[in-house]
Amino acid sequence: MFNVEQVREQFPILKSTVRGKPLVYLDNAATTQKPQSVIDAESHYYDALNANVHRGVHKLSQDATDAFEKARDTIQHFIGAQHREEIIFTRGATEAINLVASSWGRANLQTGDEILLSQMEHHANIVPWQLIAEQTGAVIKVIPMDETGTLNLTQFEALLTPKTKMLGITHVSNALGTVNPVQYMIEKAHQVGALVLVDGAQSILHHAINVVELDCDFFVFSGHKLYGPTGIGALYGKKHLLNAMPPYQAGGDMIFKVTFEKSTFNHLPYKFEAGTPHIAGAIGLGAAIEFVQSVGLQHIAAHEAQLLAYAAEQAKSIPQLRIVGQAKEKVSVLSFVMEGVHPHDIGTILDSEGVAIRTGHHCAMPVMDFFKIPATARASLALYNTQQDIDALFTALHRVTEMFLK
Amino acid sequence: MSDLRELYQEVIFDHNRHPRNFGKLVKANRHAEGFNPLCGDSLDLYLIVDNDRITDIKFEGQGCAISTASASLMTEVLKGKTLTEAEQLFEGFHQMVTTGQQPSFDIGKLSVLAGVSEFPARVKCASLSWHTLHAALNNSNQPVTTE
Helix, strand or coil: CCCCHHHHHHCHHCEECCCCCCCCECCCCCCCCCHHHHHHHHHHHHHCCCCCCCCCCCHHHHHHHHHHHHHHHHHHHCCCCCHHHEEECCCCCCHHHHHHHHHHHHHHCCCCCCEEEECCCCCHHHHHHHHHHHHCCCEEEEEECCCCCCCHHHHHHHHHHEEEEEEEEECCCCCCCCCCCCHHHHHHHHHCCCCEEEECCCCCCCCCHHHHHHCCCEEEEEEEHHHHCCCCEEECHHHHHHHCCCCEEECCCCCCECCCCCEEECCCCHHCCCCCCHHHHHHHHHHHHHHHHHHHHHHHHHHHHHHHHHHHHHHHHCCHHHHHHHCCCCCCCEEEECCCCHHHHHHHHCCCCHHHHHHHEECHHHHHHCCCCCCCCEHHHHCCCHHHHHHHHHHHHHHHHHHHHH | HHHHHHHCCCCHHHHHCCCCCCCCCCCCEEEEEEEEECCCEEEEEEEEEECCCCEEEEEEEEHHHHHHHHHHHHHHCCCCHHHHHHHHHHHHHHHHHHHHHCCCCHHHHHHHHHHHCCCHHHHHHHHHHHHHHHHHCCCCCCCCCCC
């Protein structure tokens, strides 16, 4: 049975105070807090296992390698990948997208080819494609959205042509909370022969993912948005695609044989893991996934949906508040603006009440341009948030209206 | 809470709601754009500089209360000042918002922004208009950013 108080007990930081008030952490779409088990897993690695992986003949190196590779298995099973070597460790979702754009893009894109992105992408799923488009002569096309923050699927289908080589689509919008119908979009994209990269940075902590059922070609996510450490994330890619792609970065661990004349490359997944990886981070990410599995994603999703509904109801008590992003399918992200108050001022006043939210463009400037606003305030909820947290948010927001709109 | 009151003084609300010298200055002979990519604040600053003296100054743009009030107060204080005096005010203002220390000379109404020093994340909001002033006086064509 899901018990939010028991969950909260596992997150040491939730007991802290900010500016003399209990911390109310509502910035989970930026990064989530870490349970004790993740902190312990990282520190256990340094306490007891620290050695380089895939190298030593000594026992410690073998133990470190086993723990590191076990984390890969945990990720594989968590997202339903068929083969463990389809999981590549990266620094996060951003690096994973750069890897695909750079490696697959350079080998496959030609002048006039089209890369299809959506209007609600995070900059991390725009800029890497722009760089590769400049280098290859490929062209970027954009799927528009409507006022609710829902993608226009008719336009999407019209934009799909045999020229479309890659669809880069976010599963969940970080700025709006919209859940995109990626399964449907993948099927449509495949019909014209395009590959699909799904940015799962914002979906991985709310939705059960099965990459085989989705049939996506690439899936990326960051550990720190899944209650895991920063600096670690993963790329999933279909084995035959990854095998055909050239290396992204070069160095140790990714080679078979090096001479000054020529080098040959290691097999998957190591071909894409040059240099000593973030071993402690990978082990911590494995622990984070085990934590999420122990709570159960279905319980987490139900709890968050209940909180979002409660927050949306509370929002009606402030007439100046307008929610940005009202898609039918959305996760627990409440992005909003208030008439007469800049989001930055909202953020500072909330902070003085111990309430942490994000204010700004959320690395999604095209979304702000679409809504003709410079920024939003965003409260994003996670499994440890409570109704009291939402109440604290709205008490603080009422204070904003008293100060600014009296 | 007292820090918050220090930051959001009545004068700041007043200048945020009713910014002074707001708008375009058609005859400006100095102009620069300022941009804070973190929060999306943007500012256009127009000046008429005659014989090393700022004879007129206006701004337009959008931003938070701190950045709007700071720009508004800056235009009020700078009108009629020489470029040397403006530079001295810039130094004094910068010292105040970064360290909380009031400068040794009188900076007039600008002192209401001293509370910003307690909020490091907001120093850039208060400084945007001043950095834009620097760019305008140095005739830089590049938009300035706070990053």
